[in-house]
Amino acid sequence: MAEVKLINVWKQFGEFTAVKDMNLHVKDGEFMILLGPSGCGKTTTLRMIAGLEEPSRGQVYIGDTLVADPEKGVFVPPKDRDIAMVFQSYALYPHMTVYDNIAFPLKLRKVPKAEIDERVREVAEMLGLTELMKRKPRELSGGQRQRVALGRAIVRKPHVFLMDEPLSNLDAKLRVKMRAELKRLQKQLGVTTIYVTHDQVEAMTMGDRIAVINQGVLQQVGTPDEVYNRPANTFVAGFIGAPPMNFIDATITEDGFADFGEFRLKLLPDQVEVLRDRGLLGKEVIFGIRPEDLYDAMFAQVKIPGENMARAMVEIIENLGNEKIVHLSVGEVTFLGAFRSESRVVEGQEVDVVFDMRKIHIFEKGSGKAVF
Ligand SMILES: Nc1ncnc2c1ncn2[C@@H]1O[C@H](COP(=O)(O)OP(=O)(O)OP(=O)(O)O)[C@@H](O)[C@H]1O
Numbered sequence: 001m002a003e004v005k006l007i008n009v010w011k012q013f014g015e016f017t018a019v020k021d022m023n024l025h026v027k028d029g030e031f032m033i034l035l036g037p038s039g040c041g042k043t044t045t046l047r048m049i050a051g052l053e054e055p056s057r058g059q060v061y062i063g064d065t066l067v068a069d070p071e072k073g074v075f076v077p078p079k080d081r082d083i084a085m086v087f088q089s090y091a092l093y094p095h096m097t098v099y100d101n102i103a104f105p106l107k108l109r110k111v112p113k114a115e116i117d118e119r120v121r122e123v124a125e126m127l128g129l130t131e132l133m134k135r136k137p138r139e140l141s142g143g144q145r146q147r148v149a150l151g152r153a154i155v156r157k158p159h160v161f162l163m164d165e166p167l168s169n170l171d172a173k174l175r176v177k178m179r180a181e182l183k184r185l186q187k188q189l190g191v192t193t194i195y196v197t198h199d200q201v202e203a204m205t206m207g208d209r210i211a212v213i214n215q216g217v218l219q220q221v222g223t224p225d226e227v228y229n230r231p232a233n234t235f236v237a238g239f240i241g242a243p244p245m246n247f248i249d250a251t252i253t254e255d256g257f258a259d260f261g262e263f264r265l266k267l268l269p270d271q272v273e274v275l276r277d278r279g280l281l282g283k284e285v286i287f288g289i290r291p292e293d294l295y296d297a298m299f300a301q302v303k304i305p306g307e308n309m310a311r312a313m314v315e316i317i318e319n320l321g322n323e324k325i326v327h328l329s330v331g332e333v334t335f336l337g338a339f340r341s342e343s344r345v346v347e348g349q350e351v352d353v354v355f356d357m358r359k360i361h362i363f364e365k366g367s368g369k370a371v372f
Pocket residue numbers: 013016018036037038039040041042043044045198
């Protein structure tokens with residue numbers, strides 16, 4: 001097993017910077033997710049760890065071994081890094097059986113036949129492929145093929161798994177199933193795993209920690225709870241959670257309200273304290289609240305007009321069965337609420353909306369950095 005460290009890692013493609021000064025420490029046995037929008041540098045980062053791409057600057061460590069450092073002229077090729085990769089387009093050998101596909105990396109390494117047999121059977125058992133050993137890839141479902149690709153990766157017992165959107169070719173239902181299986185398998189094997197996805201649900205459900213990346217810059221590294229409840233900035237706050245967090249321009253008044261022009265909400269004493277310390281009283285900020293932290297007043301415990309409530313117009317209702325996503329407006333100010341299904345909101349009518357003031361976030365106006 002091994003930890004993986006990136007220290008001040010940069011990757012340039014000509015003029016373009018794909019990865020900027022990345023510092024990431026993946027612990028031994030950890031399931032780390034690299035999460036971010038398309039083109040943010042996830043695959044590039046993974047490829048630098050794999051040795052398929054050389055960093056322009058910085059150091060990459062796998063365990064105690066420095067595997068890449070352009071300044072020192074160090075570059076360990078992929079085959080000597082003791083890693084296994086699973087990609088989105090996992091190419092199985094079509095003419096080989098499941099057994100031979102899984103056995104292939106061991107054959108390449110000239111592992112004795114008896115040991116190959118033992119390890120292939122062990123892996124097949126773990127992945128529920130025992131009954132399918134004699135089949136060819138075309139005789140398998142998408143999920144089964146995916147499991148063969150995983151089997152081929154784990155049979156070598158590598159120190160690190162690198163996975164690049166390995167589930168993205170599967171249908172929604174199978175993804176949910178494979179998500180759980182993969183997580184269980186990773187815990188069982190205890191192999192340090194770095195898993196790339198742009199799907200925040202996959203990230204939240206699978207990761208021990210999530211590294212959120214935007215435009216080549218690492219935004220925050222934290223547990224699913226941390227990135228969800230204490231996002232470091234508006235990017236992380238907006239990227240994690242669906243429907244996304246509401247952001248509303250506000251002014252913090254001297255008497256401790258968030259003023260939106262059309263209405264205002266009373267901040268809690270400890271929140272006012274923090275804002276005063278940061279010199280933000282009287283200043284413009286970005287106010288954030290997640291749709292699930294807004295309530296139809298009919299179902300709210302604590303409702304104090306002029307403090308945690310606003311009368312809003314119901315623009316559109318998306319009924320998801322278990323909840324209603326309600327598009328709300330107060331004059332020019334618009335936001336989403338995720339109300340419980342019992343809410344009797346009606347499009348075109350007004351509703352009293354309660355804000356859970358414990359759950360609000362305040363971000364600095366220019367930088368988008370979280371105050372809390
Ligand atoms: N070989 C290359 N030459 C030039 N630019 C590249 C090269 N490889 C990647 N890039 C650019 O670097 C940026 C990051 O690419 P990368 O593949 O790491 O993104 P990603 O986060 O994996 O995105 P996706 O979710 O779409 O797979 C992109 O803007 C991409 O166009």
